[in-house]
Amino acid sequence: GSLLNDLLSYVSNTDGCSLIFAGDVAQLPPVGSEVSPALDARVMGDAYGLHIYECTLTEVVRQQEESAILSLATSLRQLLTEGVGEKIKLRIPTVGDVSAISGAELIDALDTSYRDVGLADTIVVSYSNKRALAYNLGIRGQVLYYEEELVRGDRLVVTRNNYHYCERKDKTDFVANGEIVEVLRLGKQYAFYGFRFVDATLALVEQGREIEARLILDGLTGETAGLTSAQRQSLYEAVAEDYSSVESLPARRKAIREDAFFSALEVKYAYAVTCHKAQGGQWRHVYIDMGMLSYLPHDEQLCRWLYTAVTRASERLFLVNTPQDML
Numbered sequence: 001g002s003l004l005n006d007l008l009s010y011v012s013n014t015d016g017c018s019l020i021f022a023g024d025v026a027q028l029p030p031v032g033s034e035v036s037p038a039l040d041a042r043v044m045g046d047a048y049g050l051h052i053y054e055c056t057l058t059e060v061v062r063q064q065e066e067s068a069i070l071s072l073a074t075s076l077r078q079l080l081t082e083g084v085g086e087k088i089k090l091r092i093p094t095v096g097d098v099s100a101i102s103g104a105e106l107i108d109a110l111d112t113s114y115r116d117v118g119l120a121d122t123i124v125v126s127y128s129n130k131r132a133l134a135y136n137l138g139i140r141g142q143v144l145y146y147e148e149e150l151v152r153g154d155r156l157v158v159t160r161n162n163y164h165y166c167e168r169k170d171k172t173d174f175v176a177n178g179e180i181v182e183v184l185r186l187g188k189q190y191a192f193y194g195f196r197f198v199d200a201t202l203a204l205v206e207q208g209r210e211i212e213a214r215l216i217l218d219g220l221t222g223e224t225a226g227l228t229s230a231q232r233q234s235l236y237e238a239v240a241e242d243y244s245s246v247e248s249l250p251a252r253r254k255a256i257r258e259d260a261f262f263s264a265l266e267v268k269y270a271y272a273v274t275c276h277k278a279q280g281g282q283w284r285h286v287y288i289d290m291g292m293l294s295y296l297p298h299d300e301q302l303c304r305w306l307y308t309a310v311t312r313a314s315e316r317l318f319l320v321n322t323p324q325d326m327l
Helices: 003-012 041-050 068-082 103-116 129-143 230-240 249-258 300-310
Strands: 099-101 122-126 155-158 180-192 196-205 209-216 263-269 272-274 285-291 312-321
Touching: 003 285, 068 099, 068 300, 068 312, 103 122, 103 129, 103 285, 103 312, 122 129, 129 263, 129 272, 230 249, 285 300
Parallel strands: 099 312, 122 272, 122 285, 209 263, 285 312
Antiparallel strands: 155 180, 155 263, 180 196, 196 209
């Protein structure tokens, strides 16, 4: 039940293995955790009896040294060290690579970004899956003028690890949760087991390869991070009925796992994502949805969220609908 435990157990029981963790302690910790244990020398030392060597990298390579993005990120990092206080305040320069814009300016700004740097290098970061969905539907309808549910050129984000489309025997090329894919071609649609599916040719952007895959469409417009546990269980039970005649239980489970419908890729639109989905990624133009932040506690967690979102941008950062009392 613990990836960290398993990883450390593997390293300690294998000859000649050492381990280096690299990360940013100011960013969001894993979902459900208050800290990132693998980046905390005290936790790693006390919990696992390890002697830890640690150092801090200080040379910035994502932004220019005079960048307002870097200045804003640095100020948020200082807040984490000194204490947030009652209200997070952001100092936005009047010129430079950080801009505070209103919702009314968003469509024109996004259209300009898409033309200047492309869809692949532009992202909207939102606080919740519900807000991300609203942005995705708005962008597809009002900026890209897509009318169909899914079209050639659509960019999608995978919401669950998928090992069905691996080409390597060790399955290290699995399609990972959070991976961005682009729709190259669309094929046959299906309505089976109470769900909707479509066959598609996808470009795995990060892996640099194409796959023929089956997508499950029901999660595209859902307000949750992906299919619910109840939906997955329902699909499993429906598919399992087709293999009820297989007498061997291991063989039946294997057949279900390899079924093209049960193994369909779970995806959502990728023009706007939550900060956790964006974490680890980098885009030239980043838009941060600030509209909800007045209603949230201005605590360390929100400061980490902002810092993580801000540091996704390499060239331009747009703060959308920033509450006036935060400026």
